[in-house]
Amino acid sequence: MSSTKIVVIGAGSLQFGLGTCGSIFNSDILEGAHVSLLDINADNLELAREACQAKIDHDNLNFTLESTTKREEALRGADFVINSIEVGPRFYWWNLDMKIPWKYGSSQVYGENGGPGGMFHSFRIVPPILDICEDINRLCPYAVFINYSNPMSRILLAIERAYPNLKVVGLCHEIDFAEDLLPRILKIPFDKMDLWCGGLNHMGSIIKARHKDTDKDLIPEIRRRGVKFLNRWRWSLTSRLARPVDLTIYILENFGFMPYTTDSHYGEYIGWAREVANLRGIKNFYSVYRKYLWFKGFQIRYNLRRKKGHKAVKPDDERAIPIIEGILSDSNHHELSVNLPNDGIISNLPQDSIVECPAVVNRSGVHGIELGEYPEPLVDLLREEVGVQDSVVEAILNKSRDYAVQALQADPNFPRKHLINAFLDEMLELQKEWVTLA
Numbered sequence: 001m002s003s004t005k006i007v008v009i010g011a012g013s014l015q016f017g018l019g020t021c022g023s024i025f026n027s028d029i030l031e032g033a034h035v036s037l038l039d040i041n042a043d044n045l046e047l048a049r050e051a052c053q054a055k056i057d058h059d060n061l062n063f064t065l066e067s068t069t070k071r072e073e074a075l076r077g078a079d080f081v082i083n084s085i086e087v088g089p090r091f092y093w094w095n096l097d098m099k100i101p102w103k104y105g106s107s108q109v110y111g112e113n114g115g116p117g118g119m120f121h122s123f124r125i126v127p128p129i130l131d132i133c134e135d136i137n138r139l140c141p142y143a144v145f146i147n148y149s150n151p152m153s154r155i156l157l158a159i160e161r162a163y164p165n166l167k168v169v170g171l172c173h174e175i176d177f178a179e180d181l182l183p184r185i186l187k188i189p190f191d192k193m194d195l196w197c198g199g200l201n202h203m204g205s206i207i208k209a210r211h212k213d214t215d216k217d218l219i220p221e222i223r224r225r226g227v228k229f230l231n232r233w234r235w236s237l238t239s240r241l242a243r244p245v246d247l248t249i250y251i252l253e254n255f256g257f258m259p260y261t262t263d264s265h266y267g268e269y270i271g272w273a274r275e276v277a278n279l280r281g282i283k284n285f286y287s288v289y290r291k292y293l294w295f296k297g298f299q300i301r302y303n304l305r306r307k308k309g310h311k312a313v314k315p316d317d318e319r320a321i322p323i324i325e326g327i328l329s330d331s332n333h334h335e336l337s338v339n340l341p342n343d344g345i346i347s348n349l350p351q352d353s354i355v356e357c358p359a360v361v362n363r364s365g366v367h368g369i370e371l372g373e374y375p376e377p378l379v380d381l382l383r384e385e386v387g388v389q390d391s392v393v394e395a396i397l398n399k400s401r402d403y404a405v406q407a408l409q410a411d412p413n414f415p416r417k418h419l420i421n422a423f424l425d426e427m428l429e430l431q432k433e434w435v436t437l438a
Contacts, residue, residue, distance in 0.1 A: 110282060146169055
């Protein structure tokens with residue numbers, strides 16, 4: 001029976017909170033654990049608590065549960081902290097992060113994690129996450145902090161620089177793209193493949209692949225079959241709504257390695273992506289994603305009103321709980337994709353950067369598997385983004401407008417460099433509640 005304490009930060013985001021708790025409650029290893037739900041939105045937090053308690057009661061589960069809006073109360077004595085927060089009205093700010101940079105000539109395709117929009121997203125969200133880490137450092141310094149929030153690389157880089165002794169890992173489900181498509185491309189079951197995937201978050205590719213039984217190198221097969229498959233698959237949703245994988249196809253054709261994400265993410269970091277990416281597909285995905293989240297929230301509230309909140313608490317497909325189980329059980333199991341400080345994982349990227357990589361999980365934590373040299377010239381695209389991330393994080397840590405200017409000077413998604421100060425003036429005025437630079 002576990003005496004583990006798990007804190008879920010952002011639990012009022014019902015899809016995340018209830019999915020995470022569903023996975024906790026589904027775990028034999030975690031039976032008996034204490035779960036602390038934390039959110040600043042008291043109303044949504046109460047909905048999450050009510051649903052989770054209903055699940056515990058309905059299924060007669062051996063877990064204890066609390067909810068609180070007070071961070072210190074939640075974090076004291078925690079063993080694991082799972083974070084998925086957002087600042088302000090998410091889609092309102094995201095819309096501004098996309099559209100205002102376009103007014104100044106930005107070529108960004110999405111504005112969530114990269115480009116000038118991603119920079120301001122970072123400016124809003126990194127400081128409150130650093131506040132969380134300050135409390136972890138004080139109240140539960142040995143806890144493992146698992147982050148889902150974006151922009152992933154910039155959040156983790158800021159934590160690594162401000163709190164280098166904390167145990168931090170970032171998780172992203174983009175790797176599901178490879179798990180879904182590779183068996184169809186190669187006609188091989190996924191569990192028969194040995195994959196080495198990595199790069200940067202939302203900018204990763206399958207760089208090595210072998211057949212487990214025959215040791216055959218599968219990269220030539222991915223190159224030979226992948227473009228044809230993706231060109232067919234991109235139109236299989238409907239005849240009018242193509243999946244946004246035009247840039248994915250372009251990278252595979254011209255660089256020889258297949259990204260495991262779509263145009264909206266990989267394209268965020270590349271100045272010329274707008275010329276290649278499926279912009280309509282990106283816009284449609286954004287609209288569909290908003291509607292999907294609204295509908296999931298409606299479903300959850302509907303079940304709660306009918307006193308069937310337990311039905312809303314279902315295991316998710318994320319990797320936080322398997323990683324926690326692996327640490328507690330010393331599983332030594334393999335994770336396909338995590339985000340960690342580089343420290344020798346990719347030899348030809350800066351060693352103080354944050355990289356996405358496979359990992360091994362055991363009692364001592366999450367350990368990145370060395371990928372060696374990243375393929376040339378693909379690595380050049382990543383190096384450019386690493387430089388931007390460095391300046392963005394320094395701007396946050398030092399509250400420095402000068403570093404923000406440096407970030408935009410280095411960012412290929414802001415070509416009209418003479419407009420940098422005008423752009424910063426407008427965005428800083430609009431976001432002065434959240435962002436202050438001197």
